Amino acid sequence: MAEPNQSLPVDLFIDLDRSGPVPLYFQISSRIEQAIHDGTLPPGSRLENEVALGNRLGLSRPTIRRAIQELVDKGLLVRRRGIGTQVVHGKVSRGVELTSLYEDLERSGQKPDTRVLSTEIGEADERMAEELGVEVGSPVLHIKRLRSAGGVPIAILDNVLPADFTDIDLGDLSKHGLYQLLRARGVTMRVAKQRIGARDATAHEAGLLDIPKGSAVLTMSRTAFDNSGRAVEWGQHCYRPDLYSFEMTLVER
Amino acid sequence: MAEPNQSLPVDLFIDLDRSGPVPLYFQISSRIEQAIHDGTLPPGSRLENEVALGNRLGLSRPTIRRAIQELVDKGLLVRRRGIGTQVVHGKVSRGVELTSLYEDLERSGQKPDTRVLSTEIGEADERMAEELGVEVGSPVLHIKRLRSAGGVPIAILDNVLPADFTDIDLGDLSKHGLYQLLRARGVTMRVAKQRIGARDATAHEAGLLDIPKGSAVLTMSRTAFDNSGRAVEWGQHCYRPDLYSFEMTLVER
DNA sequence: GTAGACAATATGTCAGGACAATACAACCTA
């Protein structure tokens, strides 16, 4: 037999903080996720069933279900009715999230560095108006940056923001990520739509990224919306494909 | 003001089928999704609040919440406590799902065509063993295909499947997608991990895809797991970037 | 010995209620 699916349900000792602001379901799911990552719950192992887990922790089944659902959505667990809940095989990896390249690099321990190529307050052309949901001709902030890590250029970032943000402090752009600046202004990105593709680099891009002219670049264009559903940012980025790629986990619903 | 957020809650007439096998929350979410797509619920409009919607439809609040949550996860709706639930701005587009290129093409009305380049039953090398979670040397089915649409080559597909599938009918491969064949065998893919990148095409790839040698290709490698968490398929694909790209919606949790 | 019926187990769906946290608007006060 290839897989020891017979493994018994694993006990999880969880201290719950009922007074704090952290939801109970989140405390549970975090603890289980940690157990998966540190090997306490190896791939293929079965979780205790929802009812028993709830009884043991003094929680109701909906709370337990919600905690488990979080991890199912992340692709860490699989549920089968009549069977139980199991840990998915395969090494786990961070998925695509609503973060920026800057944060990606910071998290992976690299030191991001940004060179602002140009900033300009102009009028929205037809394409920008469509992407941002504003009227043609309305003021927009157009930013072009070159993002590096460890002195090596990684990506060319071309972003357009609607009128509300034309007063952004451009000096901060070289020290912080765009998403950090937006969040510091109280903007919370909730939904984004993006498209990932590839094409040959232009001569200008090849020069900036320090790659041979005409070689491949990975492209991503994204429109992000805040929690009122309004478009906050439209970006067209191109990445050095040997230094960056997109990783994600898909879950069938 | 750019956005008329004042719009009143929109009424939805929904016939519920309580006897059928379709869950109530799914009937609700489908109906709302349809209303969004056909313009009954325009971007920015507000939904009735959860309690009122539940009362009017004779459903409990958890059921309504679940229906709405489905659409929030899809990136169609945004919830704000104290405010209500609104339709997201921006045109809606299909996200990355656990489907195959074949199904993508079929759905978009194109006629997919597959040329099987080679099939081979061999032994798993180290990389394959790692990706599929099997032992080195165990039998695997290695398939290489060229996928076209309308006579134009779109992608080179290189797939490896574990021992259980070595008896797959290779003749079907030119008529159906790999995922279709797997599903027909009762295999249900539940989770997949994939990485999207880019690189320069090799001379061989350029020839197959009918593009200039050394120009960019879009690459995707994916490992799919069935509902028991076992690896079912590992694929390394490369696409003509002018004919294919990946589109997705990200939702902050 | 095999096939079908049945029991045990686990998740899936749904109801109804309670209180907390947040955002906004209206109001009142300085």
Place this chain on the structure above:
DNA sequence: TAGGTTGTATTGTCCTGACATATTGTCTAC
């Protein structure tokens, strides 16, 4: 008028309880 306070609307979290449905294993009848 400006500023803070209060009130109201709405989603967020959590509880209890019930029944439906899918899967597996066991027991029985033939």
